[in-house]
Amino acid sequence: MTPTPARPGLARPAAAVxxxxxxxxxxxxxxxxxxxxxxxxxxxxxxxxxEVVKAV
Structure with missing residues (x-):
């Protein structure tokens, strides 16, 4: 199964949010x-x- 690509335009990491x-x-x-x-x-x-998708 292909991972879902990162959402375009997401500028802030989870830690900042x-x-x-x-x-x-x-x-x-x-x-x-x-x-x-x-x-x-x-x-x-x-x-x-x-971030999880990027780590895979």
């Missing part, structure tokens, strides 16, 4: 922070997936 998530969790959790959290987690999932 993870750090943004950690910093966000240090702030108060309003609706805006929850939306940012959801976006960052989705970005992190894609970044981790791309």
């Amino acid at each position: 993870n750090e943004d998530i950690r910093q966000l969790m240090l702030r108060a959790g309003g609706e805006e922070e929850r939306e940012v959290y959801r976006r960052l987690v989705a970005e992190w999932v894609l970044a981790v997936r791309d």
Whole structure:
């Protein structure tokens, strides 16, 4: 089975996105922070997936 190619335009590694998530969790959790959290987690999932594909 051919691995899925890395997503074009993904600029940040998973570690950078993870750090943004950690910093966000240090702030108060309003609706805006929850939306940012959801976006960052989705970005992190894609970044981790791309890093795993690159390692294969």
